Amino acid sequence: MTDTQTDWFDTPAPPAADDVMYVDVGGYEGPLDLLLDLARRQKVDLAAISVLALAEQYLAFIDTVREKRIEVAADYLVMAAWLAYLKSRLMVPKAPSDDEPSGEMLAAMLQFRLKRLEAMRHTANQLMNRPRLGYQVYARGMPEPIEIARKSLWEASLYDLLKTYSNQRERGSITEYTPLQRTVWSLQDARDILQRLIGESFDWVPMDTYLAEYLTIPTERATVRASSFASSLELVRQGKIDLRQTETFGPLFMRRRRTETP
């Protein structure tokens, strides 16, 4: 650092390689970072900020990003859903029987988190602008080796030790590691199989009965069920089959849908 006044956060640095997976919306580090930036643009004290306006800006921002077909990380969508909920809580008066937190409380919580994040950024800046050792303050340039207590001939830190151990184990384990070959039913496969099995049957039959022969292989059970279920929903949507479940976790019955023309 040559400039003590450098604001480390003035220009968000391009994300480091290992952070990339979290940053995909214009260099923001997560939804809270984006919200804080939007809040700052209101150019008022964070305590006086309009949370409702902020929620709307965020939702609008995410909409624009999605219109441009930019991939948005799930985190941002979760925040969008939460803000939409917050917005509705702020606009609808609280019913007396309502157990859920009030919009005001949720808004205060958001404000608190924004203030806290901003405070931590500010303190990080203050720390970096302190007279730091090796930048404005110096230790003895020519230390004279003196035996203080019992000093070992060899130097190694606990960090070195742990890092070394981890590296070795990782190296060792990766050479031995062969990825598990999983059989996965594609949705298309599941759909074809299901349609073939149901055939012309207009009787209610549990899905597991249709799939009985495939479900015997333990390693495939999960994928067979999941893919078949997802495909069955699609078939229902297309009006090809009917689906029925009488109780939670009960068997799923399916049958061919009768078409209008007899």
Next chain:
Amino acid sequence: MSEHSEVTERQLRILEALLFASAEPLAASQMATYLGEGANANELLKTLQQRYARRGVNLVRRGEKWAFRTAEDLGFLLRREEQETRPLSRAALETLSIIAYHQPATRAEIEEVRGVATGKGTIDLLMEAGWVRMRGRRRTPGRPVTYGTTDAFLDHFGLESLSDLPGLEELKGAGLLSGRLPPSMQIPLPFYGALREDEDPLDPDDTDD
């Protein structure tokens, strides 16, 4: 010169020699062995600190240790034209700040403040720099590891102790160091002691799976 002050002067000279010779801060207890019976190392160090208070080199306290460092006001003269070898990323800086002000802090707590998962390598990097260490485990389900800062952190940022962290009082006052909504009554302070009552020492066997 009285005999008493002659002894004291010699002890002060020994402390000067030890502290000047070492690049790293030294604990009073480490130096005491060189002072002879009955010497009060802490008193002597305070005397020495006063003597050097107006010099170009000051005696500073870093946690429980002491070191000679160039005076802060001369920094502009001494500044070497060297660049940070590896500037810290924003994520790392924020993480460092959160650990410093919220310690002992778990990874989940750090993530809660930042609102984003801590990328692999962030805490790792701070530990490599020698500023952050694993402290123990929080006595909560899952017994997560708690992180805190080191003496090297204090030394690097020129802090006598964690209570010197800039803006600490204001943040406390504003309730921003609390994990809960203001006005929460419970405001944790950075905790520097060995282990807090809700922390256990590190122990490899209980989370291994």
Next chain:
Amino acid sequence: MSEHSEVTERQLRILEALLFASAEPLAASQMATYLGEGANANELLKTLQQRYARRGVNLVRRGEKWAFRTAEDLGFLLRREEQETRPLSRAALETLSIIAYHQPATRAEIEEVRGVATGKGTIDLLMEAGWVRMRGRRRTPGRPVTYGTTDAFLDHFGLESLSDLPGLEELKGAGLLSGRLPPSMQIPLPFYGALREDEDPLDPDDTDD
């Protein structure tokens, strides 16, 4: 304080800081540039030399250059002048970390984890450093020697006990281990009792072979 002596004091402070922080002795001419117009660096250095004459560190002249040095009569403090601390080699660090986690470990077991043969010199070095010791002999054909760590090992690495070594989850949490490890991977719990049931005590005349 007169204006003159205030200027002089400041110049002396600058010299102190420069000489303290410099990695090599400095010539008066090198320092003069920091003192401002009309300063007599040589005069100032002589003043400084007098001030430190009775201190634990002295300002000494070496040829045309100046440096702070521990007072000669305190040379007894510099007992280990010749010994330099060197970083542990990678092979030694790897071996040490495996012994720490896998103890009691035989040489064959160390080699199995490292994936390369471990030279006898490496373990010898670790034993010389006082960090590794022979524990006993494994009750298997060939009765290989088992190795473990010492109290000095704990002391050096700031561990209270071997159970302070972080486990799998901590290593992952700190970013030291990546998340994409086979689920079967385990990190052993170091054994720190006297002898394990599969170990025999060393013979009195046992040396490493």
